[in-house]
Amino acid sequence: MNNNYSPDEMMTIVASRALKNDDVCFVGIGAPSAACNIARLTHAPDITLIYESGTIGTAPNILPLSIGDGELCETALTTVSVPEMFRYWLQGGRITIGFLGAAQLDKFGNINTTVIGDYSGPKTRLPGGGGAPEIASSAKQVYITMKQSLRGMVEKIDFFTSFGHGSGGNERKSRNINTEGPSLLITDLAIWKPDPISKEFTVHSLHTGVSKEMVQDSCGWKVKYSDNIEVTEPPTELELKTLRDLKERTKIANSRKDINL
Amino acid sequence: MTKFLSLEEGVRENLKPGNQVCFEGFTHLIPHASAHEVIRQKIGSLTIVRMTPDVIYDQLIGMGLVKKMIFSYAGNPGVGLLRRFRDSVENGWPNKIEIEEHSHSAMAHAYEAGAAGLPCAIFRGYMGAELREVNSNIKEVTCPFTGEELTAIPALNPDVAFIHAQKADKKGNVLIEGILGVQKEAVLASKRSIVTVEEIVEKLDCHPNTTILPYWTTSAICHVPGGAHPSYARGYYKRDNANYIEWDKIASDRATFLSWMQENVIKVSPKIFQNRIKNLKEDENE
Numbered sequence: 001m002n003n004n005y006s007p008d009e010m011m012t013i014v015a016s017r018a019l020k021n022d023d024v025c026f027v028g029i030g031a032p033s034a035a036c037n038i039a040r041l042t043h044a045p046d047i048t049l050i051y052e053s054g055t056i057g058t059a060p061n062i063l064p065l066s067i068g069d070g071e072l073c074e075t076a077l078t079t080v081s082v083p084e085m086f087r088y089w090l091q092g093g094r095i096t097i098g099f100l101g102a103a104q105l106d107k108f109g110n111i112n113t114t115v116i117g118d119y120s121g122p123k124t125r126l127p128g129g130g131g132a133p134e135i136a137s138s139a140k141q142v143y144i145t146m147k148q149s150l151r152g153m154v155e156k157i158d159f160f161t162s163f164g165h166g167s168g169g170n171e172r173k174s175r176n177i178n179t180e181g182p183s184l185l186i187t188d189l190a191i192w193k194p195d196p197i198s199k200e201f202t203v204h205s206l207h208t209g210v211s212k213e214m215v216q217d218s219c220g221w222k223v224k225y226s227d228n229i230e231v232t233e234p235p236t237e238l239e240l241k242t243l244r245d246l247k248e249r250t251k252i253a254n255s256r257k258d259i260n261l
Numbered sequence: 262m263t264k265f266l267s268l269e270e271g272v273r274e275n276l277k278p279g280n281q282v283c284f285e286g287f288t289h290l291i292p293h294a295s296a297h298e299v300i301r302q303k304i305g306s307l308t309i310v311r312m313t314p315d316v317i318y319d320q321l322i323g324m325g326l327v328k329k330m331i332f333s334y335a336g337n338p339g340v341g342l343l344r345r346f347r348d349s350v351e352n353g354w355p356n357k358i359e360i361e362e363h364s365h366s367a368m369a370h371a372y373e374a375g376a377a378g379l380p381c382a383i384f385r386g387y388m389g390a391e392l393r394e395v396n397s398n399i400k401e402v403t404c405p406f407t408g409e410e411l412t413a414i415p416a417l418n419p420d421v422a423f424i425h426a427q428k429a430d431k432k433g434n435v436l437i438e439g440i441l442g443v444q445k446e447a448v449l450a451s452k453r454s455i456v457t458v459e460e461i462v463e464k465l466d467c468h469p470n471t472t473i474l475p476y477w478t479t480s481a482i483c484h485v486p487g488g489a490h491p492s493y494a495r496g497y498y499k500r501d502n503a504n505y506i507e508w509d510k511i512a513s514d515r516a517t518f519l520s521w522m523q524e525n526v527i528k529v530s531p532k533i534f535q536n537r538i539k540n541l542k543e544d545e546n547e
C-alpha cells in the first residue's frame with residue numbers, strides 16, 4: 001500500500017485495471033494510452049493494443065507523443081494501412097474495447113471533441129472526431145477516461161462528435177447501433193458505470209480519500225450514486241512503480257530529442 | 262509515367278491555383294518540403310484535403326493560400342490545437358476557410374473509393390454523430406440485399422497528391438515501409454502525384470510487399486532528403502517531437518508566425534531539409 005500518489009496516477013492505474021488479457025483495445029492518445037500500457041506491463045501482458053495509425057499488437061517501451069510514433073510500429077506485431085485499420089479491424093467488429101478521452105462529456109457518455117459553442121461560428125475550434133465517431137459505434141464496448149471538471153463534464157454537450165447512449169434508455173438499439181456503447185467511466189475521483197435502465201453514468205466507487213462533495217463539485221450534472229458505493233483500492237507498489245518507470249523512460253527519450261533542436 | 266524533377270519543377274508543372282490537393286502522411290512521412298515549396302510559389306485558392314491536417318496545413322492556411330479544407334482531425338498530434346486553423350475558423354484571419362468535416366473512417370473509405378474508381382464510398386459510420394447534420398455530403402443508402410441503412414459519402418479524387426517516401430529506384434518505383442497511412446490510396450485516387458524521396462537507388466532490393474507504387478502511377482519523383490522533417494522517415498531519421506511542441510508557440514501569434522515563415526520557408530530552398538535531420542539520424546541516437 002502506498003498513500004503517496006496523485007489523482008492522475010490513480011486515474012490511470014484504475015483505468016488500467018479494467019482491461020483484460022484477452023482484450024483487443026483501440027487506444028486513444030493521452031490518458032487512455034498510458035492506462036492501456038500499464039495494463040500490458042502488469043496484469044494483462046497479452047492484451048492487443050491497436051492505434052489508429054495501423055499498428056496492431058504494439059508494445060511501446062515509452063509512451064508515444066502521437067498515435068503514429070515510430071516506437072508503435074517498431075514494437076508491433078504488424079502494421080496495416082489506415083483504410084484497412086478502419087474497414088477490417090474496427091468496422092469488422094474485431095475491437096472489444098474502444099478507449100476514449102473527451103473534451104466534453106455528458107451523463108449518457110456522449111462525447112464532444114469538435115467545437116465549443118456553435119459549429120458554424122465556434123468559440124473554440126477543437127481538433128474534431130478523428131477515429132472516435134466509428135470507434136463509439138463499432139467497438140463492442142467503450143471505456144472513457146478523463147479528469148473531472150465543470151467545463152468537461154456538462155449537462156449538455158455543444159456537439160455530438162461520438163454517440164454514447166444519446167438521451168438514455170435504449171436509444172442505441174432504436175438507432176440500430178448494436179454494440180454496448182460506453183460501459184465504464186474512470187475519472188480522477190471515481191469509477192462510474194451506466195445505470196442498466198436509464199444508462200445514466202452512476203458512481204460505483206469513490207477513490208480512496210474522495211468525498212461525494214468532491215465528485216459533485218467537479219461535475220456539471222446532478223450526480224447519482226449506486227446503492228452500494230465502494231472505495232477504490234489505492235495503487236499497489238507494483239502499479240505505481242510501473243507507471244512511474246514508464247513516465248520516466250518517456251521523459252528521458254523525449255529530452256534526448258530536445259538536444260537536437 | 263513518372264519524371265525525375267526538382268521539387269520546384271514538380272510543383273510548378275503539376276499544381277495550379279484552385280486545385281484540390283492532398284499532402285498525405287499519417288504522422289510518419291508527412292511531405293513538409295512539398296508544402297513549403299507550394300507556399301514559396303504562392304499557389305492559392307486551394308482546396309486542401311487530409312485526414313490529419315497538422316503543421317503544414319496550419320502554415321498553408323495562415324499564409325492565405327486555402328479556400329476550403331476537407332479533413333477528419335485537425336490537431337498538432339500530442340501537442341494540442343492548430344492555432345492558424347483556429348484563427349481562420351474563429352476570427353477569419355487571414356481569410357475564413359470553408360470546411361468539410363468527416364471522420365477518419367469516412368476519409369479512409371473515400372480515398373479508397375477514389376482509388377477504386379467508384380463514385381462513392383459505402384460504410385457503416387456516423388451513427389448518431391452530429392457531423393451528419395452539418396455536412397451535406399454525408400448521405401444514407403440502403404443495402405439492396407439486407408435492407409441495412411448504411412452511410413455514403415463521395416469518393417475523393419484530388420487533382421494532385423503529394424507524398425514522401427523512403428526510396429525510389431532509377432525507374433521511379435516507390436518503396437514505403439513502416440506506418441503506411443493512406444498514401445497509396447491518395448496517389449491512386451488523384452489525377453497527378455508527386456513523390457519526394459529520401460534516396461534514389463539503383464534497385465529497391467526489398468521485401469516483396471514494400472514497393473507500393475510502380476513508376477507509371479505517379480507524375481514526378483523529387484529527391485529531397487529530410488523532406489518529411491519534423492515528421493520522420495523510418496530507417497532514416499526520427500520524429501522531431503520538440504519541433505512540434507515549438508510550433509504551438511510560433512503559431513500562437515500572427516506576427517511571430519509570419520516572420521518564422523519568412524525566415525524558415527520563403528527565404529530557403531528544399532535543400533535545407535537535409536540539414537534539419539542531421540542530429541535526428543536513427544543510428545546516432547541509439
